[in-house]
Amino acid sequence: MLIRYARGLDSPDTGIVMRSGLVHGLKAGVVAWLGLASFAPASAHAGAACPAEFTGDCVLDISDVLVFVVEFDAGKPGADLHADGVYDFLDVLAFLIAFGEGCDPIDSDFDGLGDCVETGTGVYLGPGDTGTDPDDPDTDRDGLRDGDEVLGTPGGLDLPAFGVSPVRRDILVEVDWFAGEFQGSMRDFRPTPGMVERVRAAFADAPLVNPDGTTGVNIVIDYGQGGAFAGGQQLPGSPDFIQFDDDFNAYKALRFASNRKGYFHYAIFANRYNTATNVSSGVAEINGDDFMVTLAGSFSDYNAATTFVHEIGHNLNLRHGGFENRNYKPNYNSVMNYRHQFPGADTDGDSFGNGRTDYSRGLNLDIDENFIFEPQGVIGIPIDFNRDGDIDTAFYALNLNCSGPPVPCGTSGTCYDSFCSTLRDNDDWGSINWQRLLVSEDRLPGPREISECDNWPGK
Numbered sequence: 001m002l003i004r005y006a007r008g009l010d011s012p013d014t015g016i017v018m019r020s021g022l023v024h025g026l027k028a029g030v031v032a033w034l035g036l037a038s039f040a041p042a043s044a045h046a047g048a049a050c051p052a053e054f055t056g057d058c059v060l061d062i063s064d065v066l067v068f069v070v071e072f073d074a075g076k077p078g079a080d081l082h083a084d085g086v087y088d089f090l091d092v093l094a095f096l097i098a099f100g101e102g103c104d105p106i107d108s109d110f111d112g113l114g115d116c117v118e119t120g121t122g123v124y125l126g127p128g129d130t131g132t133d134p135d136d137p138d139t140d141r142d143g144l145r146d147g148d149e150v151l152g153t154p155g156g157l158d159l160p161a162f163g164v165s166p167v168r169r170d171i172l173v174e175v176d177w178f179a180g181e182f183q184g185s186m187r188d189f190r191p192t193p194g195m196v197e198r199v200r201a202a203f204a205d206a207p208l209v210n211p212d213g214t215t216g217v218n219i220v221i222d223y224g225q226g227g228a229f230a231g232g233q234q235l236p237g238s239p240d241f242i243q244f245d246d247d248f249n250a251y252k253a254l255r256f257a258s259n260r261k262g263y264f265h266y267a268i269f270a271n272r273y274n275t276a277t278n279v280s281s282g283v284a285e286i287n288g289d290d291f292m293v294t295l296a297g298s299f300s301d302y303n304a305a306t307t308f309v310h311e312i313g314h315n316l317n318l319r320h321g322g323f324e325n326r327n328y329k330p331n332y333n334s335v336m337n338y339r340h341q342f343p344g345a346d347t348d349g350d351s352f353g354n355g356r357t358d359y360s361r362g363l364n365l366d367i368d369e370n371f372i373f374e375p376q377g378v379i380g381i382p383i384d385f386n387r388d389g390d391i392d393t394a395f396y397a398l399n400l401n402c403s404g405p406p407v408p409c410g411t412s413g414t415c416y417d418s419f420c421s422t423l424r425d426n427d428d429w430g431s432i433n434w435q436r437l438l439v440s441e442d443r444l445p446g447p448r449e450i451s452e453c454d455n456w457p458g459k
């Protein structure tokens with residue numbers, strides 16, 4: 001039998017199938033009943049609101065017609081679409097009308113995916129079986145809506161082309177850069193594959209479990225490497241510095257596709273920012289989407305990667321003390337801490353960096369600067385905090401969160417603060433803010449906060 005029906009209108013914004021008119025549906029149904037037209041496969045997503053969906057596969061097609069006919073013939077209650085206890089032409093007509101109309105899928109969580117494709121298995125098989133939770137619009141809690149990750153965004157951004165998944169955390173970043181002669185030296189601040197790989201590996205190693213059972217975060221960096229990754233590009237000129245925000249926003253307005261707002265972070269790799277003598281390795285919004293990496297003559301894969309992770313950490317809600325701004329804590333083992341930004345995270349418990357690009361996992365012990373106990377160190381391995389050449393077994397007080405040697409309580413020296421109190425580690429990975437970026441470009445409503453990171457390799 002040849003059948004045609006009026007297919008619902010796929011909305012490019014939501015993926016939701018809209019109802020076509022009753023008249024159109026009725027006409028199509030009658031046409032179909034008369035067997036006059038050709039059959040076209042349906043792609044409509046059907047849900048419980050679809051009386052013509054008889055096979056439960058989320059697609060209206062010839063199989064639904066066949067099952068309806070069998071059930072009608074057998075007098076099964078589901079085929080009594082006219083609901084009068086009689087199996088007659090009115091039921092057939094009701095079926096044809098429903099088939100012709102297409103379906104409104106039920107989308108309980110308003111994420112752009114019908115409940116019937118959100119199978120809740122945690123395994124993504126395709127747009128017809130997404131594995132996502134029908135009652136959670138962001139199943140993997142990465143700030144990207146399930147429907148956007150499966151079908152693309154309302155603004156036409158093809159997120160699947162970037163390899164994102166609705167059941168595994170993803171972060172998207174576009175990097176634009178300058179290249180040329182800066183302050184008398186030729187420099188090219190374009191990210192390299194080596195730098196990008198170091199960042200990717202750091203996020204992939206994150207101790208976070210995804211709905212699909214994998215661990216880690218998939219960070220996607222567009223630096224113009226080809227294919228879908230065509231956003232990242234070289235910026236014109238070779239300014240010794242640009243202003244953050246004014247110049248930054250002007251470049252962003254020109255070079256950052258508007259449909260990436262709310263989905264991608266935007267970074268500029270430049271020589272310096274704000275002044276030609278600024279020795280600040282970067283600047284970032286806290287809980288936002290903008291940041292810069294500015295390493296001038298110290299630009300290298302390693303330095304750029306660790307600074308990238310540091311600055312986007314600010315975008316993700318991390319501060320120089322994790323949950324607080326207090327810097328240089330010897331027991332805060334994160335590249336967010338100036339103590340570890342360039343030396344890297346500590347992997348052997350001596351509180352000094354070992355080149356690992358990582359955020360803190362919050363494993364270190366508290367240190368009360370008024371009652372320091374060297375045998376305890378930061379994680380049970382003794383540390384000579386006062387640098388007197390041995391491990392003291394008596395408690396003492398000292399101001400430890402300093403870039404240089406520790407100083408007595410009440411003095412600051414090179415320390416972030418002058419007072420002595422309890423220093424705490426932070427579970428950075430567990431305290432990332434995964435809230436959706438707003439199209440207005442900030443993650444949170446309210447005052448905008450910027451971190452200028454006055455740290456430099458070797459400082």
Ligand SMILES: [Zn+2]
Pocket residue numbers: 310311314320451452453
């Ligand atoms: Zn910083």
